[in-house]
Amino acid sequence: MHDDRKLVEARLERVLRERIRPAVYPVTAPLDVEIWSTTGEPVPVAEGLAATTRPVGEGTPWGAPWGTSWFKVTGTVPAEWAGATVEAVLDLGFTPRTPGFQCEGLVYRPDGSPVKGLHPRNNHVRVGSPVAGGEEVHWRIEAASNPDLDANGVPFQPTPMGDRATAGDAPQYVLGPMRLAVFDETVWNLVMDLEVLGELMAELPLESARRWEILRAVSRALDAVDLQDVNGTAQAARDELAGVLAAPAAPAAHRISAVGHAHIDSAWLWPLRETVRKVARTTSNMTALLEEEPEFVFAMSQAQQFAWIKEHRPEVWARVKKAVADGRFVPVGGMWVESDTNMPGSEAMARQFVHGKRFFLEEFGLESEEAWLPDTFGFAAGLPQIIKAAGVRRLLTQKISWSRTNRFPHHTFLWEGIDGSRIFTHFPPVDSYNCEMRGRQIAHAANNFKEKGVATRSLAPTGYGDGGGGTTREMVAKAARLRDLEGSATVRWEAPAAFFDKAEAEYPNPPVWVGELYLELHRATLTSQAQTKRGNRRSESLLTEAELWAATAAVRAGTPYPYAELDRIWKTVLLHQFHDILPGSSIAWVHREARETYARLGQELEGIIADAQRALAGEGSVELLFNGAPHARGGVPSGGAAPEAGAGSVAPTPREGGGYVLDNGLLRVEIDARGLVVSAYDLTAEREAVAPRQAVNLLQLHPDFPNQWDAWDVDAFYRNTGRDLVEVTSLGVEGEAVRVERAFGESKVVQLLSVPNAVKRLDIDTEVDWHERERFLKLAFPLDVKADRYASETQFGHAYRPTHQNTSWEWAKFEACNHRFVHVDEPGWGVAVVNDATYGHDVTRAVRAEDGGTTTTVRASLLRAPRYPDPETDQGVHRFRHALVPGAIGDAVREGYRANLPERRVTGAAAAVAPLVTVDGDAVVVSAVKLADDRSGDLVVRLYEAHGGRARASVAVAAADGFAVDRAVPTDLLERPLPGSAPLAGEDGAVSIELRPFQLVTLRIPQS
Known part of the structure; x- marks a missing residue:
């Protein structure tokens, strides 16, 4: 017999949808439901359990935006169901849309102990298996009526629902059926069999013998099902499928390590307080599933989320702690949250690991060796040495698969940072951190894997995220069938550490990727x-x-x-x-x-x-x-007598033709009648910083309407149109600064331009009263510098990017991240643009036709005005401080710190306060001086080489009781001695150190 392929596939889809899946629950009985609601902040569990409720029925609207309703659910198992497996199926009003973005609930017993979470694709609660009949059901459900911000089906539209103050109080959901039901496990298993085989069949080549073998077995199974008696014939159908399900996978099949996962954004389309409850619901769900499925392993990152459960849901925390102790609920990541890694500063990025790892050590006695950042928007080049300094050896990420221009060439590789540190990194080829164990996902992982022939395994984070409830029993059932199935990759539940151990062992010499992992999105x-x-x-x-x-x-x-x-x-x-x-x-x-x-x-x-x-x-x-600011004494914060009056900035003088001149003997700045800087002349180097016939401090306005992801994206075509904001409302002198006012659209700008005494720096203070929509504001600095690459500060150093666009990889970096400075240079001379609060920037180059010179333009990104998810993004008053600094990279480092760490004046009795720590190497910067976290009183000093070369430095602590420096202990970020590293001996109250380019060093100086 020859079955037509399309007919069998269409038959399978309809029979599953209309007959077999509905037969999983062949008999139901209604539950009694009552409700109590509040539109304020969530109440404590005890208060919700004790609330006075009123009856409510199916079809009743409920739930104001961001409100909480407590449902009381009661009923009795019918006596005639004795011997059956019985579950409650509880529909709060779920929609077919992706879980995690609508209502959710947590089921409690009357004593306040949690049962499990309720989610759109996981809304069953087991009553008994088997039941005796007559069992009483009595639950309370804490239900969150979080609004679906895309409920109209059109994503990325402005909505007032993103804030309780503007969301109104209209009910968001309609209560669905709340029923007891007999659960037919045989039919449910038939559904799993058919879904796995149907999905596998769809991925196999049309000419594959295995595909036709499965198709015919499925056809026989469907023939065996009596559509008028699915429950009575389900086993016969399963028998027809047993043979194809038992056929083992090929020895060379790709190997997938599945790990239960529920990526929960610590805030996104919901506030922080709601994440607390999302985590409680999900972890309740996962601890329940761990009890039911002995092979299942679940991993959760973000120490903050564990801490929330401990603080706010102690009844859930007890279950989590037990599951962790049992070894199957695995804390991963070793970070406080899954942070952005581009913008956090050096110390903040280090402290993400310090606080995350310390929490896991103190609460669970576990030390995570895997950094876990599946959804972070790209990775700064300084991150590998921070990961390594925290005692972490491996990294998992996923987001790079979202890049729109270039496909990343590896899935398993070594990632090398700016100091040479290398981290074993895996980028799952399943291209999802919410894998559902669907056949197309498993096939994609195997086919997409770029290390074929030299490696055999990848990881698949499996489960619904963002409050979707994590891994489901259906995903576990599918994984069991895919454990060893011909035509498919093999699937095993494994903890991340087990996967990484095997991946490293089989691939000892992976390729190396040097520099940032830039997300092209x-x-x-x-x-x-x-x-x-x-x-x-x-x-x-x-x-x-x-x-x-x-x-x-x-x-x-x-x-x-x-x-x-x-x-x-x-x-x-x-x-x-x-x-x-x-x-x-x-x-x-x-x-x-x-x-x-x-x-x-x-x-x-x-x-x-x-x-x-x-x-x-x-x-x-x-x-x-x-x-x-670490610019005095080689990068050491200090205190001393205040300078004499008049040591501020130079006074502006009129400029011929209009405008003003600022000249401090080191830098001569000319500001024309438009309030633009047309000259910034370095008097000591005899170099002009501003490109000929150009002007710096030029504000530029562009349209900004990306194809999607409004708050997230800016597309390259924004540069096709725009205008220079050169019209001036007023130009004058304010104190020792030139004041420039402009107006455009509905917005206004006031700038103060000044040159301090004895410093080669032009300060630009900008205040913007911003009321534009879907516009992008830039501050441009066209510089007379021929630079094929430029430096931008990142954690514990700086990274280089090209200024040209020779390849698609370079073109894609049309907007990038810097911390406190961007620096462009020629041999012997350069210019930096420093800032106190901006991160986005772009750098371009052009060759001038008139003189053949090169103009390198640095532009700082100031403001945007996207309308989703916050329709009022950035509306209002903003202040920025930038500075133009001619000089070497060391000048950029120094002035970048100075702009962010202001001088302070204090009155007292002391004539001076000597710095606690001094470092005599100009290239060595101190990033932290603190007391040890263990409260021993030891002093901790963290420093790094900032110029990109080798450096020697002497680190001294000024004489004080208990701190005569006779030794310093090199430590990791958690202030623990580095294995195999001997203490540094002190001499004359100081220790000497040698550093590689960008090397990070943490020293612990014990009390004498």
């Missing part, structure tokens, strides 16, 4: 939500100062070191570096709260700094200058 996340980015940068800088001055005051004045306060603040800042908060891609609610949080943290940190500096200054009237 989501480039606008470097600019969106400017106030969130400013809050992050300011918090990082204040934390650097707070630790320095608190440590100095503790050593010098005996002031108590604020361990607990700094720990809490660090964790809050790290949380807000999550890859949808700092990148600006969350709803309005998230960014409103972020702004409020940064303001509160800023006040706390200013208080810590002020208290420490007052303790050092003593009681008196002498004015002291405290300088936290």
